[in-house]
Amino acid sequence: MANDCVLLAAVSLLSAIQQAHFAKQVGNARVKYKVIPPSVTGSPDFERIFRAQQNTIEFYPLFLVVLWTSGLFFNQEITSIFGLVYLFSRYMYFIGYADSTKGRIPGFKIGLAILTILISLSVAGITNCMIDKYFDFNIAKKISKLFL
Amino acid sequence: MANDCVLLAAVSLLSAIQQAHFAKQVGNARVKYKVIPPSVTGSPDFERIFRAQQNTIEFYPLFLVVLWTSGLFFNQEITSIFGLVYLFSRYMYFIGYADSTKGRIPGFKIGLAILTILISLSVAGITNCMIDKYFDFNIAKKISKLFL
Amino acid sequence: MANDCVLLAAVSLLSAIQQAHFAKQVGNARVKYKVIPPSVTGSPDFERIFRAQQNTIEFYPLFLVVLWTSGLFFNQEITSIFGLVYLFSRYMYFIGYADSTKGRIPGFKIGLAILTILISLSVAGITNCMIDKYFDFNIAKKISKLFL
Numbered sequence: 001m002a003n004d005c006v007l008l009a010a011v012s013l014l015s016a017i018q019q020a021h022f023a024k025q026v027g028n029a030r031v032k033y034k035v036i037p038p039s040v041t042g043s044p045d046f047e048r049i050f051r052a053q054q055n056t057i058e059f060y061p062l063f064l065v066v067l068w069t070s071g072l073f074f075n076q077e078i079t080s081i082f083g084l085v086y087l088f089s090r091y092m093y094f095i096g097y098a099d100s101t102k103g104r105i106p107g108f109k110i111g112l113a114i115l116t117i118l119i120s121l122s123v124a125g126i127t128n129c130m131i132d133k134y135f136d137f138n139i140a141k142k143i144s145k146l147f148l
Numbered sequence: 149m150a151n152d153c154v155l156l157a158a159v160s161l162l163s164a165i166q167q168a169h170f171a172k173q174v175g176n177a178r179v180k181y182k183v184i185p186p187s188v189t190g191s192p193d194f195e196r197i198f199r200a201q202q203n204t205i206e207f208y209p210l211f212l213v214v215l216w217t218s219g220l221f222f223n224q225e226i227t228s229i230f231g232l233v234y235l236f237s238r239y240m241y242f243i244g245y246a247d248s249t250k251g252r253i254p255g256f257k258i259g260l261a262i263l264t265i266l267i268s269l270s271v272a273g274i275t276n277c278m279i280d281k282y283f284d285f286n287i288a289k290k291i292s293k294l295f296l
Numbered sequence: 297m298a299n300d301c302v303l304l305a306a307v308s309l310l311s312a313i314q315q316a317h318f319a320k321q322v323g324n325a326r327v328k329y330k331v332i333p334p335s336v337t338g339s340p341d342f343e344r345i346f347r348a349q350q351n352t353i354e355f356y357p358l359f360l361v362v363l364w365t366s367g368l369f370f371n372q373e374i375t376s377i378f379g380l381v382y383l384f385s386r387y388m389y390f391i392g393y394a395d396s397t398k399g400r401i402p403g404f405k406i407g408l409a410i411l412t413i414l415i416s417l418s419v420a421g422i423t424n425c426m427i428d429k430y431f432d433f434n435i436a437k438k439i440s441k442l443f444l
Contacts, residue, residue: 006425009365016361038347051186065164129154199334213312277302
């Protein structure tokens with residue numbers, strides 16, 4: 001089993017390291033802008049960095065779910081590439097948001113596009129697998145047969 | 149492997165789409181109640197919608213864990229039905245909370261009941277699997293033999 | 297498959313129960329310090345407990361990812377022990393933070409150390425699996441052969 005999902009696992013691990021990196025940035029920003037725990041407000045610069053991390057956390061389980069459903073039920077290689085682009089888009093978002101409120105937008109839009117694609121691939125893959133399992137009819141195989 | 153967990157994957161995918169839907173509602177509420185990022189306060193109407201989403205996010209990884217442990221170690225079909233009810237309860241919670249603080253309670257209680265059930269099924273399934281693996285004794289099989 | 301990951305599933309289930317426990321503590325603190333939803337501020341005592349839970353939630357998907365990548369690609373038994381220590385460290389963190397802001401530090405540091413270890417084991421396991429798959433060369437097997 002491990003062999004069939006090693007790319008998904010690698011992307012997931014990279015995403016976990018990215019989460020740790022963002023958490024570290026918030027910790028650094030606490031020191032820099034003197035925002036003492038448990039407070040999370042006080043400096044607009046800190047608040048932007050904090051919200052950038054919070055928003056990334058909010059989307060993180062959603063990302064993991066669609067990464068794995070798309071990777072296991074559609075295609076692992078294609079999904080992993082989209083996964084890497086998502087991580088890059090979140091990096092853009094974080095850097096941009098830390099700089100200014102408007103700066104968050106480009107990274108956010110790319111991230112949303114990737115999530116939309118991964119959701120679509122997951123829907124296709126899971127629907128095909130369910131039809132195959134419960135109605136014994138595999139659309140993907142039928143289509144590929146047309147071209148052989 | 150994909151065949152054995154397609155229902156769990158389908159419920160997970162639905163839950164991811166629900167998370168995206170709630171995030172969109174918060175975005176809409178930001179515009180409607182003029183709460184400019186990175187701020188998350190200012191309008192009680194916005195704050196209720198925001199807290200409804202935040203609370204759903206807080207419970208989301210917990211839900212995913214017990215959905216999969218219950219589904220893989222107890223029973224996939226039963227678990228998936230409970231999973232769907234949980235998603236419905238969270239929808240009730242979100243709509244209710246957006247309307248009033250008290251409105252969050254019915255959906256929340258149903259959600260808690262489902263999580264309690266899924267935790268119990270997971271404990272049963274994992275305990276049986278561990279006893280089977282480490283003591284070579286399968287309770288579920290023994291019980292089912294009694295009735296055959 | 298279920299047999300190969302039952303310990304990881306057991307640790308994940310325990311972690312889910314811990315999340316539910318922390319959520320309950322925040323609910324209790326809301327009543328005790330009279331912080332009415334959707335508000336999350338007002339009493340420093342409540343704010344510390346709330347931030348303790350929030351921080352644990354922030355790290356939770358990250359923990360789950362490295363628990364499973366380390367457990368599936370490195371070693372399930374070793375990973376599960378580290379996983380249990382992590383849960384204990386988070387308990388220390390929560391209790392400590394509820395008591396005082398400084399009290400969060402020991403548990404937090406142990407938790408960070410465990411996450412660092414699990415990330416390292418995951419990197420080792422996944423790298424070995426990828427080299428094995430794509431270059432047909434298994435480092436772990438070569439090393440173990442040297443000692444046989």
